[in-house]
Amino acid sequence: AATQGRILEETALQVQFKNELSKVRQEAARVEARESRLSAEERKVAAEREEARGQIEAKEQVIAQMEVEVRHIQEQLTGCEDRLENSESRLAEIQEEVSQMEQEETRVSSQLELLKGLLTSHEGYSSGVKALLTGMDQGKVSREGVLGALAELIQIAPPEAAAVDAALGIWSEAVVVETSAAAERCRDFLKESQAGRVLFLILERLPSEDGQAVHLASCPISLEGGQGRPPVDLRERVGITPHLEPLLRFLLADTWLVTDRSEAIERVLRMDGEAGSRFVTADGELFQRESVRLGSKPAEEGLVVGRMSRLQSLEVAHAHVQRRLQETLGNLERVQNDHDAAREETGKLRNRFQDKNQELKILHSGLWSSRDGLKKLEEEISVLELERGEVREELAGVRSQMETAERNLNEKNQTVEQLEGSVQTARTRIGELTARREADSVALAGAEAQQKAFDEMAANRRASLQTLEAALSHTGSQLTARRGELNELCEEQARCAEQIRELEAMAEGTVQSEREAAEAVARAEREKQQAAEAAREQEREWQTLSQETERVRSALHREEMKRAQLSFEKEQIDARLRERYEVTLETYAEPVLPIADEAALAEMTREVEALDQKLKRMGPVNLASIDEEKELTQRYEHLTTQQADLEKAKSDLHGVILKINRTTRTMFRETFEAIQREFRSTFKQLFRGGEARLVLTDEEDVLESGIEIIARPPGKTLQSISLMSGGEKAMTSIALLFAIFRVKPSPFCLLDEIDAPLDEANVDRFTGALKEFLQQSQFIIVTHNKKTISMSDVMYGITMAESGVSRIVSVKFKQQEKQAA
CATH class of the missing domain: 3.40.50.300 (P-loop containing nucleotide triphosphate hydrolases)
Incomplete structure (x- = not known):
């Protein structure tokens, strides 16, 4: 019945496993379909991702080309801006140069006009010379035979004008005429106009050249200077027309241009006799033997000498300045044209650069949108991959469940088959056992009858045995009592026999005891005497030993005292060594050989004393110094490490600061x-x-x-x-x-x-x-x-319609325009 019930249970489980296997197979089919759908969707999204990547690459290429173009335009723009800036700088420089040159031209023109005015108005001359020259300019006096004022006839460099003016003296305002008749004609004009006096130089009355040469040759002084630099003949520095050169030789005869006042004084002092040369400096100081003229250097504008030279120099300078000004104005015009062209090109490039930048921004915006789309697709693919992974895991689980269900089902099938086989075998065995049980029942009935007879016989025998055991127990008790009495009688008999034997022995040994007692007394006397002698001998030995013992005890006590003292001294020495030198006697446990040399011993003693004094000067030993030294060493190492870290941090920080400052x-x-x-x-x-x-x-x-x-x-x-x-x-x-x-x-x-x-x-x-x-x-x-x-798009106004209450009013102009339209 149990086996049949188990078979029913296993069969029910078999059916249950079949149902579960069917459900698992359906779930596996569903999961496989979902996995297939996800795979198809993933392939589709992957294709879209590849397409998006292709679009992004295309856009990146377009952007890269656009960026290259923008950089090229930017480089062109930078170059144009640099050219524009350079042209602006150059334009400013040229304008500044033009301004300076215009100022220079104005200054030179002013000087030129001033000098021309001086020459035209004959300023600087005496009233007579001025009236005569003005009359000649106005045609009131004939110019025939009248060459003009000497100062206007000579040419001199501006640096030597003061020297020539000082050398000529009053002759610088003299009027040069060719004949005496011309001088008379001028005198008549002056007399009529009552303008003043004039000093005339009449060429026909000049001394002969031979006389002049003799006069020059008669100069007794040496013309070599103290430093080897001879003075300069002033006539060499003055220019004049050839036919007036005799006049110049006459007026500036023996007149020398020297470097400074000291040289002029030195040369004047070296002159002999009355005749002598004249020496003049560039500052207009004149030195001669009979007189000296000193003073500050006159201004060029106040000198009549060299005006024509200055006029020519100013005209040349004015023409040069005007030419440079025209060239600079031409350069200014060219630079201005270049600047305008550069500005126009810069404007075009800037507009183009802004347009390209706007296009680039639009492309970047599209690229960012595409990248966002690609990112979304990649995220979707990631989600699909995760979901597919979950589906695969679920499918693997379902397949595992299906395999488990199939395996359980197979096991249950085998179990049911085994149980059915077992049931058939059990049925066969039951038949065999039933037959054997019937035979055993017959034999059991015979055995039970025989057993009943045996049980009755055993009961009778048990009763007889109990009676015999009671009798045996009583007999044993009696036997034990009799055995005790017998033992007591035997012991009493033995004691009596022993007493009898003792009494007989005592009777036989009484006589012998007396004889032995006498002998023993004699022996005892002898032994007593011997013992007394021995006692006396032992007393003497004892006294001797007592004395020796006392002596040994005294010596031992003295040795123990000495040993205790030495031990105390050893302890003190050990303590001092430990206190002073931080060592113990065990450190020097080896025996020290005695020193035979007294000098060496004395030297060692002195060294020990010196070391002892040194230790005393060092003061008491700080027992905590080792720990303090370790602590200080650790602290020093810690601080050294921190210092190194701080220095490194400082160096790094300094480098960072330098980098930041440079950047x-x-x-x-x-x-x-x-x-x-x-x-x-x-x-x-x-x-x-x-x-x-x-x-x-x-x-x-x-x-x-x-x-x-x-x-x-x-x-x-x-x-x-x-x-x-x-x-x-x-x-x-x-x-x-x-x-x-x-x-x-x-x-x-x-x-x-x-x-x-x-x-x-x-x-x-x-x-x-x-x-x-x-x-x-x-x-x-x-x-x-x-x-x-x-021009605004929106206007917001704050108004206060009521006292203390403000509100906002807004107007959108674009909407208003649309509504108006």
Whole structure:
């Protein structure tokens, strides 16, 4: 029955496993279908990803080409801006050069006009000479035979004009005439006009050349100077027409140009006799034997000598300056044309650069969108891969469950088959056992009858045995009592026999005892005497031994005392060694040989004393010094390590600071130069011309330097911004602000009444410039100007309709325009 029940249970489990296997197979089919669907979807997304990657690569190539083009345009723009800046710098330099040359031309023209006026009005001459020369200019006096004033007939370099004027003296204003008749004619004019007196030089009355030569030859002095530099004949420094050279030789005979006053004095003192030469310095000091003329060097404008030379020099200089001015003006025109062309090209390149940048931004935006799409696709693929992984795991689990179910089902099938076989075998065995049970039942009945007879016989025998055992127990008790009595009687008999034997022995030994007692007494006397003698001998030995023992005890006590003292001294020495030298006696346990040499012993004693004194001077030993030394050593090592770390950190920090400063300087200079360029351009745009620049107050240290704004509006000179008017300051500040915005744009900008100091024309320029930035920045402007408000997209106004209550009013102009349209 149990086996049959188990078979039913196993069969039920078999059916259950079959149902589970069917469900697992269905689940596996569902999971496989899902895995197939996910694979197809993943392949589709992968294809889309590859397509997106291809699009991104294409866009990146287009962007790379665009960036190369933008960089090329930027390089061209940078080159044009550099050329523009160079042309601006060159233009400023040429304008400055033109200004300087115009000033030089004005100065030379003024000097030339002044000198011409002096020559025309004959200023500087005496009234008579001036009247005569003026009359000749006006035709009142005939010029026949009259050559003019001597100062106007000679040519002299400006440095020697003062020397020649001093050498000529009054002859410098003399009028040169050829004949006496001409002199008479001039005298009559002066007499009639009552203009004054005139000194005439009449050529026909000059001394002969032979006489002059003799006079020169008779000069007794040596013309060599003290330093080997001979003086210069003044006539060599004066130019004149050939037919007037005799006049020059007459007037400047024996006149020498020397270097300084000391040389002139030295040469005058060396002269002999009355005749002598004249010596003149470049400062106009004249030295001769009979007189000396001293004073400061006269101004060139006050000298009549050399005016014609100065006039010719000024005319040449004026012509040279005018020629240079014309050449510079031509260069200015060419540079201005180049500057205009560079500005036009820069504007075109900047517009092109901005257009390309805008296109590049659009491409970058598309690329970013594509990359975002690619990222989403990759994320989707990742999600699909994760989901497929989960499905694979689930499918593997389902397959594992299916295999387990199949294996359990097979096991249950085998178990049921085994149970059915076992049931068949058990049925066969049951038949065999049933037959054997019937035979055994018959034999059991016979055996039970025989057993019953045997049980009755055993009961009878047990009763007989109990009776016999009781009788046996009583007999044993009696036997034990009798055995005890018998033992007591035997013991009494033995004691009586022993007493009898003792009494017989005592009777037989009484006589013998008496004899032995006498002998024993005699022996005892002898032994007593011997013992007394021996006692006396032992007493003497004992006394001797007592004395020896006492002596040995005394010696031993003395040795023990000495040993105790030595031990105490040893302990003290050991303590001193441990206290002073931090060693023990065990350290020097080896025996020390005695020193035979007294000198060596004395030397060692002195050395020990010296060392002892040194130890005393050192003071008491600090027992904690070793620990302190270890602690200080550890602290020193720790501090040394910290110091090394701090020094390394300091070095690294210093390097970082230097790197930051270098990078900051580079970035500051680049930004400053960029803002400088934009500021110049924006300033010229807002002011319709002019120039402006930013100047560092400290070129050496740009990080600590201040910045000064130098500006020149059209028609004005360069000046600091602090010297400008309020409107000019505002426009310059706006130019700087817009320049910064061009270099570093900002998405928002708040301007608070920036147009308040501007007039209507400047407001138009401001709003026009502001429109350029509306594509990249949003401006919030606080203003009261209607023109500024009119160009805005949205206007917000604050109004107070009721006292203490304000509200916002907004107007969107674009919507209003659309509604109006």
